[in-house]
Amino acid sequence: MQIEEFTADETTVVGEVVELAQAVDAVDSPWSHPTTVTTFTKMLRHGWDGEAPRAFVARDEGRVVGMSDFWVSEWDNTDLAWLGVSVHPDARRRGVGTALLTAMFDLARETGRSKVGIDGWDAAAPRGFAEAHGLERKSQAINRRQILADIDGDVVTKLYDEAAKAAVDYELLRIAGRTPDELMDKVVVMTSAINDAPTDDLDIEDEVFTAERVRGYETAVTAEGDRMYRLVAQHRDTGELAGHTVVKVEKERPAISHQHDTSVVRGHRGHRLGLLLKAGMLQWLAEVEPRVETVDTWNAESNDHMIAVNEKLGYQILGRGLQFQRSL
Numbered sequence: 001m002q003i004e005e006f007t008a009d010e011t012t013v014v015g016e017v018v019e020l021a022q023a024v025d026a027v028d029s030p031w032s033h034p035t036t037v038t039t040f041t042k043m044l045r046h047g048w049d050g051e052a053p054r055a056f057v058a059r060d061e062g063r064v065v066g067m068s069d070f071w072v073s074e075w076d077n078t079d080l081a082w083l084g085v086s087v088h089p090d091a092r093r094r095g096v097g098t099a100l101l102t103a104m105f106d107l108a109r110e111t112g113r114s115k116v117g118i119d120g121w122d123a124a125a126p127r128g129f130a131e132a133h134g135l136e137r138k139s140q141a142i143n144r145r146q147i148l149a150d151i152d153g154d155v156v157t158k159l160y161d162e163a164a165k166a167a168v169d170y171e172l173l174r175i176a177g178r179t180p181d182e183l184m185d186k187v188v189v190m191t192s193a194i195n196d197a198p199t200d201d202l203d204i205e206d207e208v209f210t211a212e213r214v215r216g217y218e219t220a221v222t223a224e225g226d227r228m229y230r231l232v233a234q235h236r237d238t239g240e241l242a243g244h245t246v247v248k249v250e251k252e253r254p255a256i257s258h259q260h261d262t263s264v265v266r267g268h269r270g271h272r273l274g275l276l277l278k279a280g281m282l283q284w285l286a287e288v289e290p291r292v293e294t295v296d297t298w299n300a301e302s303n304d305h306m307i308a309v310n311e312k313l314g315y316q317i318l319g320r321g322l323q324f325q326r327s328l
Helices: 011-028 037-046 096-110 124-132 153-166 181-196 211-225 273-288 304-312
Strands: 002-006 054-060 063-071 080-087 115-121 136-147 170-176 227-235 241-249 256-264 294-300 316-327
Touching (some): 002 011, 011 080, 037 211, 054 096, 063 096, 080 096, 124 136, 153 273, 170 273, 181 241, 256 273, 294 304
Parallel strands (some): 080 115, 256 294
Antiparallel strands (some): 002 054, 054 063, 063 080, 136 294, 170 227, 227 241, 241 256
16 A cells, blocks of 8 residues: 655546545535535645645555545644545555554654644544544534525524614624725634634644735635625624624535634624624525525534524534544
């Protein structure tokens, strides 16, 4: 078995890995939207916020049987590497995952990282794999999906109106695409509110946000023509940005959208802004993206407040993901 690094420019390898990812998801998370060449290439080029991962394949007699990605940040958590390991269903229990994970451990050490993390679905095989390699379970998150055809618009309007009564000191700003320069400093401060989201027992630092990082995130979201919508709550008297919610709509598959951050600045909590923002986003999407059928989101299982909001808005549980960590 050989382990080789590859890039987004190696289109043949990218195609092989996409086929692998589709086979893996069909078995492990059949509810997942299939990986496409477009979505995978975009991830390789841009990552989440401009810090692209490194990617590797494992080959057995020339065939791609496994893949790993290797994520590090220079903004924060500079002692941490986050890893991904995927093995084709018909190549499992043959040491492929162990070989890839060992190679990623070695790379983490080479790049000066002293601890690593990895995700896995809540199933016996991922739990056993993590335990066998000294990775301890530190957090768990729920993947949910909102099916818009099942959502009663009158209910959304009622929830929005109820929340608006508690948020009379705020107005909503719609930002389609990149943040206007004049709002960037305020958006940077507001974005940092996501650090208050629960992280359970994960050994991680707060994320550091700058204008450059926010721009990197916006570039990553809108690459390949995907569309980004940010709904912001602004305090009427002070002009402070109190909270936001962000949704991405795929260009390639306009029926599919993805919920990104929803957060409220600590000093502005208690006004039902989370519900106001998410209900308001649904109303906005209905106006500008009528082809959207689903919205997918992730929340830490301990994030009771946001889970309560999502349940009011009809989100349905798809699966439970686990996060594991260990020191090197």
